[in-house]
Each structure stands twice: as structure tokens, then as C-alpha cells.
Amino acid sequence: VGEAATPGGETSEHGLKANAIGFTDALVIGLASTAPAYSLAAVIGLVVVAVGVQAPAVLLASFIPMFFIAAAFYYMNKADQDCGTTFSWVTRAMGPWFGWIGGWAICTTGILVVGSLADVAARYGLLLVGWDSAAASKPAVTAIAVLIIAAMTAVCVLGTELSARVQNVMIFAQVLALLLFAVVALAKVAGGDAPEGSLDPSASWLSPFALEDTGALVTGLLIGVFIYWGWESAVNLTEETEDSETTPGKAAVLSTVILLVTYVSVAIAVVAFAGLDRVGEFEDDDAILSTLAGDVLGSPLDQLVVLAVLTSALASTQTTILPASRTVLSMARGGAMPDSLGRVHPRYLTPHVSTVLIGILATVWYVPLNLLSENFLFDTLSALSLMIAFYYALSGFACVIYYRHELTKSVRNFLFIGVAPLVGGLLLAFLFVRSVSDLADPELSYSGSSFLGLGLPLVIGAGFLLLGAVLMVLWRIGNPRGYFERRGFEAVRPEVAAGRAEPEPVLD
Amino acid sequence: MFVVGYDDSAGAQRALDVAIELARALGEPLVIAFAAQPPGRSVGDEYRSHLAVLEERGRAVTGAAVARATEAGVTAEAVVADRKVVDLLLDLADEHGARAIVVGTYGESPLRGAVLGSTPHKLLHLSKVPVLAVPAAG
Numbered sequence: 074v075g076e077a078a079t080p081g082g083e084t085s086e087h088g089l090k091a092n093a094i095g096f097t098d099a100l101v102i103g104l105a106s107t108a109p110a111y112s113l114a115a116v117i118g119l120v121v122v123a124v125g126v127q128a129p130a131v132l133l134a135s136f137i138p139m140f141f142i143a144a145a146f147y148y149m150n151k152a153d154q155d156c157g158t159t160f161s162w163v164t165r166a167m168g169p170w171f172g173w174i175g176g177w178a179i180c181t182t183g184i185l186v187v188g189s190l191a192d193v194a195a196r197y198g199l200l201l202v203g204w205d206s207a208a209a210s211k212p213a214v215t216a217i218a219v220l221i222i223a224a225m226t227a228v229c230v231l232g233t234e235l236s237a238r239v240q241n242v243m244i245f246a247q248v249l250a251l252l253l254f255a256v257v258a259l260a261k262v263a264g265g266d267a268p269e270g271s272l273d274p275s276a277s278w279l280s281p282f283a284l285e286d287t288g289a290l291v292t293g294l295l296i297g298v299f300i301y302w303g304w305e306s307a308v309n310l311t312e313e314t315e316d317s318e319t320t321p322g323k324a325a326v327l328s329t330v331i332l333l334v335t336y337v338s339v340a341i342a343v344v345a346f347a348g349l350d351r352v353g354e355f356e357d358d359d360a361i362l363s364t365l366a367g368d369v370l371g372s373p374l375d376q377l378v379v380l381a382v383l384t385s386a387l388a389s390t391q392t393t394i395l396p397a398s399r400t401v402l403s404m405a406r407g408g409a410m411p412d413s414l415g416r417v418h419p420r421y422l423t424p425h426v427s428t429v430l431i432g433i434l435a436t437v438w439y440v441p442l443n444l445l446s447e448n449f450l451f452d453t454l455s456a457l458s459l460m461i462a463f464y465y466a467l468s469g470f471a472c473v474i475y476y477r478h479e480l481t482k483s484v485r486n487f488l489f490i491g492v493a494p495l496v497g498g499l500l501l502a503f504l505f506v507r508s509v510s511d512l513a514d515p516e517l518s519y520s521g522s523s524f525l526g527l528g529l530p531l532v533i534g535a536g537f538l539l540l541g542a543v544l545m546v547l548w549r550i551g552n553p554r555g556y557f558e559r560r561g562f563e564a565v566r567p568e569v570a571a572g573r574a575e576p577e578p579v580l581d
Numbered sequence: 582m583f584v585v586g587y588d589d590s591a592g593a594q595r596a597l598d599v600a601i602e603l604a605r606a607l608g609e610p611l612v613i614a615f616a617a618q619p620p621g622r623s624v625g626d627e628y629r630s631h632l633a634v635l636e637e638r639g640r641a642v643t644g645a646a647v648a649r650a651t652e653a654g655v656t657a658e659a660v661v662a663d664r665k666v667v668d669l670l671l672d673l674a675d676e677h678g679a680r681a682i683v684v685g686t687y688g689e690s691p692l693r694g695a696v697l698g699s700t701p702h703k704l705l706h707l708s709k710v711p712v713l714a715v716p717a718a719g
Contacts, residue, residue: 231697232619232620232621233620233697233698234620234621391620391621392621395620395621395627396627399627399628399630399631400627402627402630402631402634403627403630406630406633406634415634417631417634417635417638419588419589419590419638420588420590420687421620422617422619422620422635423619423620423621424631424634
């Protein structure tokens with residue numbers, strides 16, 4: 074009596090559901106992990122304006138650090154499944170101070186992303202119902218976005234989700250709508266049916282080295298990090314997939330290829346079809362995809378793209394808000410935040426206190442920023458990407474430190490657990506530092522929005538980190554025992570690294 | 582054998598009382614189940630902390646429920662599993678050849694139930710054994 078085994082379903086050694094996920098599901102999760110339609114709608118205008126015809130190259134190049142960091146997530150996840158959050162990995166490897174601030178960065182991404190999700194959803198929702206004048210009005214979009222934030226927070230608290238089958242159909246429909254847009258746009262360019270100003274695609278568009286302005290390249294790469302955000306979860310599926318030697322591997326590879334092809338082809342299509350002058354005219358950058366879809370596909374097919382972006386933005390609420398509130402939950406359980414934040418709702422089984430807190434902070438932050446900023450999406454996504462780069466870099470370093478005794482045991486270990494996470498961490502740390510110094514001068518930044526003489530994204534990003542540091546110190550003073558007594562510099566036990574033993578849950 | 586879905590809500594508590602009464606009258610044991618699968622995607626790292634919290638809660642509430650059944654002289658077993666609640670109850674009923682599944686209701690309107698997902702409603706349609714739905718307030 075008491076603890077019982079899972080009935081009616083085998084559990085694997087790690088207590089995960091064996092045979093839970095088949096190829097199609099793994100493929101869908103791989104594709105959905107990055108919310109491709111929403112990510113493209115949010116990012117494509119910014120990247121094209123920042124780096125011009127090199128946009129496809131930048132989108133390709135920003136995948137590289139993501140790929141390396143995914144190796145870190147894969148191995149840390151393997152070693153530390155039962156309590157494996159970035160927060161707990163970093164705490165184990167680098168001590169409580171780094172761990173806390175890393176966890177804080179993840180919570181911050183939750184707060185930042187809600188505003189951008191709601192903003193894109195509001196605009197595309199208005200476009201879908203044909204109310205174009207409202208979609209162009211900032212107060213109207215802001216008001217609707219606030220309602221959407223409230224609704225999305227409620228959805229996350231209630232834990233309401235669509236059935237797996239509906240999700241599968243939606244994600245495939247999204248990718249197909251994007252590819253349809255890209256193919257038709259490129260066919261029109263090739264056939265001479267594109268409007269004046271269109272460009273013929275060139276192979277040089279795929280080379281990041283063709284870009285001379287490194288400042289623009291850094292801006293582009295930083296925003297590019299955002300579109301692959303979440304991709305690591307597709308790699309983490311291994312243990313939970315049937316026939317885990319091959320199925321998840323194939324699904325992960327295929328979903329990655331599809332994602333890259335989609336991103337790059339849409340980027341090429343946007344640049345080729347619209348030309349740079351036209352793209353540069355967009356002030357509300359997230360409207361670019363819908364406007365071009367209208368020109369490329371015509372009515373009513375263009376609504377497919379609008380619908381894809383809208384569903385993508387709404388569907389990704391759970392995949393982006395819930396992890397952030399779960400990190401809060403994990404931190405509260407580890408003694409790094411107040412207990413009340415770790416509470417789960419007795420009926421809905423979701424971390425409702427932290428979710429509502431994220432929803433409130435997101436609203437408090439979104440409304441004034443949207444009204445203050447000249448380019449809300451750019452400022453948000455840059456700040457968001459700073460946070461992502463920050464905690465991904467920490468995760469990369471944590472992996473190398475945690476596995477330090479294993480690295481010299483084989484060439485494979487050295488390359489995949491040592492070199493790859495380290496390079497990924499260094500690349501992202503470089504992007505972080507370089508972007509911070511670029512953003513320190515708003516004259517150089519692309520949106521030009523500034524506050525106290527600093528670029529707005531930096532103010533948001535650094536502001537949140539500083540706020541985190543203050544809260545961390547206050548928490549440390551109030552609670553010197555427990556979490557902050559942890560030493561850091563733990564190492565993976567050799568048996569765990571070799572997959573022969575269970576890791577000990579320490580933080581949970 | 583009766584399978585009871587138990588989450589410590591008012592409806593579930595009354596369902597447990599009814600199940601204990603039935604089990605005692607018929608001399609049958611109880612399986613008291615809590616489905617701990619968190620909503621949202623079952624991948625990623627944060628999921629596991631969430632699951633751990635829910636399993637902890639599940640063990641606490643089913644443990645108390647088992648104690649209550651034992652006190653009433655009924656043999657009871659607790660099951661906490663990383664499953665969705667309807668799947669879990671149906672599989673347990675199947676596996677143990679249960680006479681019936683006993684669950685509490687929240688007394689919600691059909692519309693609210695449709696939005697939030699109604700366990701008794703799904704069970705009524707999918708179960709091969711009788712389902713006893715017990716309202717929270719008598």
C-alpha cells in the first residue's frame with residue numbers, strides 16, 4: 074500500500090512511460106517545439122531589415138549554437154532526468170548563485186514571451202476576421218492582446234489542451250501553409266509575376282560571410298536564436314520513444330531538416346518576392362508575413378498563412394509559459410524561492426500560483442513597453458534572446474563541468490559532451506556580450522528605441538537580470554540555510570554517465 | 582473489486598465514502614487511484630519536477646484515503662501513476678476485473694464540463710463496467 078507501480082503501462086528504468094511516443098508524435102513534437110509559424114511571423118521582418126538578403130544565411134547560422142547546446146541538454150538530461158531542469162543542472166555544476174540566476178532567466182523568458190505571443194496573436198486574429206484597420210492600430214492590438222494574455226494564462230492554469238490528433242493536424246497544416254507560401258512566392262519570382270522590386274535568389278544569400286557589417290550579423294544571429302528556442306526538447310525525447318535507438322533519432326533529424334528548410338525557404342521567398350525596399354517599409358514587422366501572403370497567394374488562400382500564425386501563437390502558450398512556471402515550481406521545491414510559488418492547483422494539477430504571477434507580470438510589462446517602444450517586437454525578442462542566450466550558455470558550461478571526469482574517457486565523449494556544449498556556450502556567451510555592448514548605444518541599434526540612454530532591449534534584459542540579482546541576494550539573506558549551502562562543482566557519477574545507475578535526486 | 586478515482590475534492594471524498602460502503606457490504610477490496618500526469622507536453626526538463634510534485638500529492642491523498650478505508654475495515658490499495666485519469670481508471674478496471682468505477686462529480690454545467698474536461702462524462706461513454714458518479718453535495 075502506498076506507492077504503487079504504474080498499472081497497465083510499462084515503465085522504463087527511469088520511470089518514464091515506455092512506448093509512449095511513436096514516430097509521428099516525435100516528429101510533431103520536434104516541429105512544434107519551436108512554433109515555426111509564430112516564430113517566423115515574429116522574426117522574419119526583423120531579420121530581413123537587419124541583414125537584408127543575408128536573412129536566409131543568418132537563420133541557418135543561428136542554428137549552429139542551438140545544435141551544440143542541444144548536445145548539452147541531451148547529456149545533462151540523460152544524467153539527471155528525475156530533477157533535470159536547467160536550474161538544477163547549473164546549480165549542481167556551478168553552484169547556487171549561477172543556478173539561481175539561470176532559473177531566473179528562464180522565468181523571465183516566460184514573462185517576456187507572453188507579451189510577444191499575445192501581440193502577434195492579436196494582430197493576426199484581427200487580420201483573420203478582416204478588421205485590418207484595427208490590426209494597424211496600436212491601442213486596439215494592445216487591448217486585445219491584454220485579453221489574450223488573460224485567456225492564455227487561464228488556459229495554462231486549467232491545463233486545457235487539445236487532443237493529440239488535433240495538435241498533429243495543426244502543426245502539419247502550419248508547416249504546409251508556410252511551404253505553400255514559399256513555393257508560390259518563388260514560382261512567381263521565377264515566372265516574372267512578382268511585383269516590381271523583387272529580386273532573383275542567389276546562392277550568396279546562404280553565406281553568412283557575405284555580410285560585412287558584423288553588428289548587423291550579431292543582431293540577426295541573436296534574433297535567430299529565438300526561432301530555434303525550444304528545439305532542444307525534440308532532442309530530449311530519446312528515452313520516452315518506442316524503439317529509442319532509432320525512432321527518435323530519425324524523427325529528430327527529419328523534424329530538424331523540415332524546420333531548417335521551412336525557415337530558409339520562407340526567408341528566401343520573403344526577400345525575393347518583396348525586395349529589400351518594400352520589406353524596409355514595414356513598421357509593424359509582424360504584419361509582413363500576412364501582407365506578403367495576401368500578395369502571393371491571394372484571397373482566400375492567404376488566410377491559411379494567417380490562420381497558421383494565429384494557431385501557432387496560441388498553441389505555443391503551453392509550450393512556453395508552462396515550462397517557465399514549472400521552473401518556478403522547481404526552484405520553490407529546491408528552496409530557492411518561496412514555498413507558495415511551488416503550489417499546484419488541487420484540481421487542475423498545474424502550478425497555478427506561478428502561472429498567474431507570470432501572467433500578471435507579463436501584462437504589467439507588456440502594456441507600458443508596447444506604448445513606449447517604437448518597435449515592440451524587436452525590443453521584446455532581442456531582450457528575450459538575450460535571456461535565452463544567457464541560460465543556454467550557462468547550460469552548456471554546466472554540462473562540461475558536470476561531466477568533466479568523463480570527457481577524456483572516449484573521443485565521442487570529448488566531442489559531444491565536452492567540445493560541442495563548450496563551443497555552443499561560448500558562441501552564445503559571445504552573442505550575449507556583444508549584443509549587450511551594441512545595445513548600450515541605441516544609435517547603433519536597429520529600432521533606436523532607448524531609455525536612459527540605453528537601447529530598450531538591453532534595459533529590459535539587464536533590468537530583469539539585475540532585479541533577479543537583487544531578489545537572489547534578498548532570498549539568500551532571508552534564507553541562508555538550505556539552497557544556498559549547496560557547493561556546486563558536483564560531477565556526474567561514472568555509473569550514471571555510463572547509463573548503469575540512477576542519478577540521485579538532490580534538489581527535489 | 583471497485584476502482585475509485587480520488588483527488589481529494591469534495592466529490593471524490595463522497596465517492597470514496599460510497600465506495601467504502603459498497604465494498605464493505607459486498608466484501609470487496611478497493612483500488613484508490615490518482616492520475617499524476619501533468620497537463621502539457623510530456624517532454625522537456627521541467628516536466629519531471631511537475632510530475633514529482635503531483636506524484637507526491639497523489640501519494641499523500643491516496644494514502645489518507647487508504648487509511649480511511651482500512652479504518653472502515655475495507656482492504657484498499659493505492660495507485661499513483663503518470664497517466665491521464667480516464668485511461669488510468671479504465672485500465673485499472675480492466676486489469677482487476679472491477680465491478681464498477683466510482684468517481685465524484687464537480688456538479689458543473691455541461692458547458693463548463695466540456696471546456697474543462699469531464700472525467701465522469703468520458704468514463705460513462707468509454708467504460709465497459711458500470712460507472713457510479715457521486716455528486717459532491719448530497
